[in-house]
């Protein structure tokens with residue numbers, strides 16, 4: 001799955017703002033780095049086996065550099081299309097900065113890593129469950145928690161991260 005993953009930057013307008021560019025460069029690298037860990041790749045393979053999904057249905061996983069702002073002003077976490085392409089987006093600049101201030105840089109990096117992992121699992125499940133959003137959400141939480149608890153089994157002070165992501 002790793003060879004299908006890539007970072008994609010395409011907004012020249014936003015790229016002119018240097019502080020934004022720096023922030024989103026780091027952001028994309030944190031995401032790509034967490035995706036490229038063998039343990040995570042194995043975990044994705046495991047989901048595909050359990051769900052009986054063909055890996056060949058996924059053609060391209062794009063970690064987009066800049067946020068996608070919807071018409072209502074909200075940011076989009078991710079989307080996929082029927083050609084097997086997954087798009088993952090960072091948070092909007094303002095909320096990114098707010099969270100960074102609140103959490104500190106280290107915790108913020110942990111948060112964006114998990115946010116992206118949840119988004120990727122969610123979009124991959126859409127390839128099988130199509131428009132069944134409720135089922136996709138339910139399974140995303142399930143798989144996310146399995147991986148999360150496996151990684152954080154020795155720490156109890158990180159339970160706020162799934163809460164931040166799924167808004168329990």
Ligand SMILES: [Zn+2]
Pocket residue numbers: 122126133136
């Ligand atoms: Zn969805």
